[in-house]
Amino acid sequence: AQSVTQPDIHITVSEGASLELRCNYSYGATPYLFWYVQSPGQGLQLLLKYFSGDTLVQGIKGFEAEFKRSQSSFNLRKPSVHWSDAAEYFCAVGAQGQGAQKLVFGQGTRLTINP
């Protein structure tokens, strides 16, 4: 069965600083990988996804993520964070061959931005 680990429950960075949120997954085959963001009182918004091909994926709001099969990781990065990036970030894995059904989510990383 798939599983996702987000090792950092809470991260604080200063506005303008770079950001990396960690995600490790467990799955026997090539997974579908996703990063979602959840702002207070909002639904989940898809930031980016990896299905196949180029392992460096560009998303919305200046985010990118890199799929590293050897490390079973899909870390999310942004070169310079903005105060509006403060939110909860979720990494998720779906089983390829079954489409994106039954996504398994990590516990989430709460991002706080210091002015």
Place this chain on the structure above:
Amino acid sequence: GAGVSQSPSNKVTEKGKDVELRCDPISGHTALYWYRQRLGQGLEFLIYFQGNSAPDKSGLPSDRFSAERTGESVSTLTIQRTQQEDSAVYLCASTRTAGDTQYFGPGTRLTVL
């Protein structure tokens, strides 16, 4: 176009009561999912509908939970005899087809007193 909508946005109920949560998927989306998000936790899969196929109910935590979907439209998640541990945000998502990106609604926050 319009996104996934859910109602009510908030529901407070007493222990032992039944509740119904509604999800309106994006028009034309054939697949619909329900998830539960407990406070400070990630999302837990509950149930999945794809077209006219039998739903995947493998994530439902107990027989107090059930869900229905008529065709490719509205879905209702019903929780009978609610317990305090049912308190959570219940999220619905839809996709155009299985294998497509899931688009989430804003959720229903359920509080069981």
